[in-house]
Amino acid sequence: MSFKSLIAAGSLGLAALAMSTVASAEEVFDAPVAARQASETGLQTAIFAGGCFWGIEGIFSHTRGVTSAVSGYHGGTANTANYRQVTTGLTDHAESVRVTYDPSIVRYDQLLQILFSVGADPTLHNRQGPDRGAHYRTAIVPTTTEQRAVATAYLRQMGRSGVWDDPIRARIEDYRRFYPAEDYHQDYMLNNPNSGYIRRWDAPKVEALRENFPGLYRSRFRTG
Template sequence: MTRYLLPLAAAGALAAAILTSPFAHAERAVPIPAPAHDVQPNMKPNVAVLAGGCFWGMEAVFERVKGVTSVTAGYAGGTAATATYDQVSSETTGHAEAIRVAYDPRVVSYGTLLRVYFSVAHDPTSLNRQGPDSGTSYRSAIFPQNGAQRAVAASYIAQLRQAKAFSRPIVTKIETGGFYPAEGYHQHFFDKNPNHPYIVAWDKPKVAAFKAAFPTLAK
């Protein structure tokens, strides 16, 4: 995580390292079915908390989904006392980098958000790693906000496994825990730093893949 804050003088070297990394590749959406079960539109809260690697890219994708009213980058799974960038970077807090997605259920459902999450927002078959980032803070995890969300998430994971939607096993966990917003400089990082080498290498392709795969969902 500390690579995010390298001085500008190192940006060129970082860009070269990322772009030539053996993990670097063009993002693409995995075609998966819609969930067979979904949360009723009148069920509150209309908030989803999802973890799937660096929160910059996750935030950027979901900010572009119709019906999403706000996205906050943060930490989930640990305690309030350890919900800071430096502490989470130590991989000892139990936190995962996560996003809190507020949405209008009249426009987009919880199940649809999960479809985007599994298909293109991250790789649900990668254990404690996403792209060039490794560690438990980059794990794939869903933090349901009520019993209905928990039931839908569990049902959808089972559905995708039965359909063999992915060539490798899904490792996504369903967890409990609070959500704590990250520091201000992490919020809307994609839009504020469009030329950052990490954004260019990993997150712009992901956003493009979302728009290509889900044109009717994109703002």
């Protein structure tokens, strides 16, 4: 069971003890500005996976131009799209966030830069922070041909950038169907600011967004 699952189940003491044995939260990376910028008009939708969806949703909820950020599951089937089964690691789902955004304010390539700067370490395989399992993999799920082209170019650029010492392991996955997570997962950071997990692992990501992307940060939490 992941640290997040322990907290969701109410096992705060056990989770706190386990957290004391893990390394510090993910570092902030200087992900490069995309050489290929997205060219899109009108509201667009993208899907990102990068470990626990609480933190990824929190980051994009604080990003200017994002009109909706919804936590959910992507990659598996409808009958396994629930927290109990996904957290076994035995489904094909990844904890994911569906982001709706206005490209006149924030481009798709900028969302990718944010994700890999403050949201997820792209060199890790099936894990982020204290959480382990295939459902915590880091993946980009393009919903348009333009997004796929930009994401492909950006992953290649990341690999050549020298920012990361290890190989880039984030991957592009084909869009299947996105299933919104249970209600209690939505706006989790907003509704649980004093959660030990949020304070330890996810609130620092939002602070890093504010510090590193001041022009794209907004303080008002945008709910999904």
